[in-house]
Amino acid sequence: MATLPAAIPEFLQRHRSGLEAALRGEVGVEPGGITAAARYVLGWEDENGCESEATGKRLRPLLCLFTAELLGGDAGPAMPGAVAIELIHNFSLVHDDLQDRDMVRHGRPAAWALHGEAQAINLGDFLYARAIRAITRAGGPADRRMAALSALLDATGRMIEGQWQDIGFESRATVTADEYLAMVAAKTGALLGASLALGAIMAGAPPVYAPALARWGEHAGIAFQLRDDHLGAWGDPGETGKPTGGDIVRRKKSLPIVLGLQDPRAAATIREVYARHTIDGADVAAVLSALEEAGCRHSCEEMAARHSAGADALLADLPLAAESRARLTEVAAYLVGRQT
Amino acid sequence: MATLPAAIPEFLQRHRSGLEAALRGEVGVEPGGITAAARYVLGWEDENGCESEATGKRLRPLLCLFTAELLGGDAGPAMPGAVAIELIHNFSLVHDDLQDRDMVRHGRPAAWALHGEAQAINLGDFLYARAIRAITRAGGPADRRMAALSALLDATGRMIEGQWQDIGFESRATVTADEYLAMVAAKTGALLGASLALGAIMAGAPPVYAPALARWGEHAGIAFQLRDDHLGAWGDPGETGKPTGGDIVRRKKSLPIVLGLQDPRAAATIREVYARHTIDGADVAAVLSALEEAGCRHSCEEMAARHSAGADALLADLPLAAESRARLTEVAAYLVGRQT
Numbered sequence: 222m223a224t225l226p227a228a229i230p231e232f233l234q235r236h237r238s239g240l241e242a243a244l245r246g247e248v249g250v251e252p253g254g255i256t257a258a259a260r261y262v263l264g265w266e267d268e269n270g271c272e273s274e275a276t277g278k279r280l281r282p283l284l285c286l287f288t289a290e291l292l293g294g295d296a297g298p299a300m301p302g303a304v305a306i307e308l309i310h311n312f313s314l315v316h317d318d319l320q321d322r323d324m325v326r327h328g329r330p331a332a333w334a335l336h337g338e339a340q341a342i343n344l345g346d347f348l349y350a351r352a353i354r355a356i357t358r359a360g361g362p363a364d365r366r367m368a369a370l371s372a373l374l375d376a377t378g379r380m381i382e383g384q385w386q387d388i389g390f391e392s393r394a395t396v397t398a399d400e401y402l403a404m405v406a407a408k409t410g411a412l413l414g415a416s417l418a419l420g421a422i423m424a425g426a427p428p429v430y431a432p433a434l435a436r437w438g439e440h441a442g443i444a445f446q447l448r449d450d451h452l453g454a455w456g457d458p459g460e461t462g463k464p465t466g467g468d469i470v471r472r473k474k475s476l477p478i479v480l481g482l483q484d485p486r487a488a489a490t491i492r493e494v495y496a497r498h499t500i501d502g503a504d505v506a507a508v509l510s511a512l513e514e515a516g517c518r519h520s521c522e523e524m525a526a527r528h529s530a531g532a533d534a535l536l537a538d539l540p541l542a543a544e545s546r547a548r549l550t551e552v553a554a555y556l557v558g559r560q561t
Numbered sequence: 562m563a564t565l566p567a568a569i570p571e572f573l574q575r576h577r578s579g580l581e582a583a584l585r586g587e588v589g590v591e592p593g594g595i596t597a598a599a600r601y602v603l604g605w606e607d608e609n610g611c612e613s614e615a616t617g618k619r620l621r622p623l624l625c626l627f628t629a630e631l632l633g634g635d636a637g638p639a640m641p642g643a644v645a646i647e648l649i650h651n652f653s654l655v656h657d658d659l660q661d662r663d664m665v666r667h668g669r670p671a672a673w674a675l676h677g678e679a680q681a682i683n684l685g686d687f688l689y690a691r692a693i694r695a696i697t698r699a700g701g702p703a704d705r706r707m708a709a710l711s712a713l714l715d716a717t718g719r720m721i722e723g724q725w726q727d728i729g730f731e732s733r734a735t736v737t738a739d740e741y742l743a744m745v746a747a748k749t750g751a752l753l754g755a756s757l758a759l760g761a762i763m764a765g766a767p768p769v770y771a772p773a774l775a776r777w778g779e780h781a782g783i784a785f786q787l788r789d790d791h792l793g794a795w796g797d798p799g800e801t802g803k804p805t806g807g808d809i810v811r812r813k814k815s816l817p818i819v820l821g822l823q824d825p826r827a828a829a830t831i832r833e834v835y836a837r838h839t840i841d842g843a844d845v846a847a848v849l850s851a852l853e854e855a856g857c858r859h860s861c862e863e864m865a866a867r868h869s870a871g872a873d874a875l876l877a878d879l880p881l882a883a884e885s886r887a888r889l890t891e892v893a894a895y896l897v898g899r900q901t
Contacts, residue, residue: 255725316686322681339660342682345726349686350718353693357711370710371697378690385595385683515581545876 383408595711
């Protein structure tokens with residue numbers, strides 16, 4: 222999934238320390254072995270087992286807890302769901318980094334770079350098991366927890382299917398924009414949506430909330446990914462900390478490229494550049510200008526705005542207190558990088 | 562996990578067709594994509610999507626259903642548990658084959674050989690998600706299903722930890738027999754034990770059964786693996802269909818080798834042979850004779866017998882009807898390859 226801006230909204234941070242404690246409890250404290258490798262992935266230890274602070278932002282579990290508090294007055298019952306969501310997310314990062322041969326995660330060697338391919342597969346599988354176990358071991362009504370697990374596993378299945386499609390796209394000559402958006406909805410949107418849905422379910426909110434919030438999260442997730450795709454092409458290196466056209470240098474099939482491949486002239490430029498042994502600054506500039514001329518930059522912005530508006534519309538239909546609505550709007554704004 | 566003898570006990574087969582239908586229902590029928598790849602893994606389709614019959618023996622789910630019928634009079638309530646167990650087993654096979662670079666599974670190309678490494682990771686992850694979802698979507702009391710999931714995820718976590726240990730052993734000079742047995746208990750025994758435990762839990766059997774049957778299955782699983790280790794060294798090719806000393810040719814650290822590495826003379830022979838570029842018949846004979854001289858063959862047989870007896874003793878303590886006891890004894894005999 223795409224990189225988030227540095228700071229997440231302050232009001233999401235309230236349960237951060239409680240979340241870390243619950244995550245640590247589920248992962249376990251046994252010295253060495255796979256649990257130590259899991260603590261490295263979660264960011265609490267370095268590769269020598271010394272204490273470290275290299276955690277992710279925990280956006281998804283904090284959204285889960287926030288939603289539970291919003292709708293049920295108490296984040297507590299959703300804690301096992303938050304733990305599960307974060308561990309599922311981390312399992313997917315461990316496997317994704319291996320699949321994509323990405324060497325770095327949170328500024329440190331990716332798990333597969335440290336433990337090798339075979340053990341990175343095991344490590345992801347292990348985090349996956351701990352994720353589900355977190356909910357099976359929790360207290361509270363079994364039917365609520367079962368409904369939460371059902372929603373979580375649906376989303377996990379979709380996330381994996383999205384990753385399958387994404388990898389499949391790499392070897393295809395063209396991909397339609399609809400196919401690309403469906404892939405993003407599955408790969409990025411489903412788990413983000415489930416984060417809010419699990420909060421609603423575990424807090425015992427009326428049944429209208431979970432599916433609506435899942436769809437809201439999905440739209441926000443798509444808008445978020447499309448913004449990232451936009452930044453990967455036209456982002457300002459001073460702002461993103463990444464080189465201009467980074468996605469082009471890495472030959473990624475992000476949305477601008479997917480759109481460009483449907484325009485004969487832009488497609489010719491992209492194919493020529495992507496076939497080169499190394500892609501330099503002039504190549505990037507050529508692709509960006511071909512995309513701009515073909516209207517792909519505009520289309521990309523328009524699609525992101527459409528999904529952002531789709532999220533807002535879903536929110537408008539939900540019975541929510543004014544303050545709650547404002548905060549969810551703030552989360553959406555954060556995700557799509559709007560100034561608030 | 563080790564290869565099972567061709568035919569599993571007839572009385573286990575009763576629910577075979579019901580099981581296949583339930584498995585198909587959970588995996589899904591969408592054409593192409595990851596679900597088609599999943600149907601290939603389950604053995605119902607070939608690589609072109611044409612019907613095929615290349616399924617595994619379904620030992621674990623059939624044991625789950627058999628246990629439920631034994632203790633609750635009806636296999637039905639355990640069907641989602643049986644589906645989950647088989648899908649977890651298949652996810653582990655897909656990832657194991659990739660990790661071990663095994664090209665063939667059930668006489669056909671392994672999933673990673675067909676779809677590549679990255680997609681094989683996704684495919685295993687997907688089967689894993691469908692496994693858990695099978696139980697979350699089932700009917701019946703939520704607390705029973707939650708207890709079943711809890712037992713399943715404990716076992717899955719242990720199985721993965723066992724696989725982690727097994728791969729770790731490859732790069733270690735020596736491994737103690739206790740470490741090896743603990744690894745086998747986790748990697749092979751835990752899921753086999755959970756197969757019976759889930760049957761007991763989902764049938765609503767009194768709480769004494771699930772943990773006892775889990776331990777029974779674990780002992781039987783260890784005995785089974787040790788027998789396989791024995792066959793991998795001294796097995797008759799006419800009976801096993803594999804070359805004599807197959808595990809030695811593949812440089813595996815099976816129990817006989819683990820034991821041999823603790824005897825200085827045998828260790829020297831093993832190290833010399835395992836360091837060669839290719840291992841031929843004379844090398845295998847040299848290792849086998851060194852192992853025999855060091856008493857490793859005898860120790861291996863003794864350990865297998867001890868775990869087989871351990872399983873019998875656990876069974877003797879359980880309140881079971883005479884016929885039920887006889888059938889479980891028959892299953893154990895099948896697993897450890899005793900003539901019945």
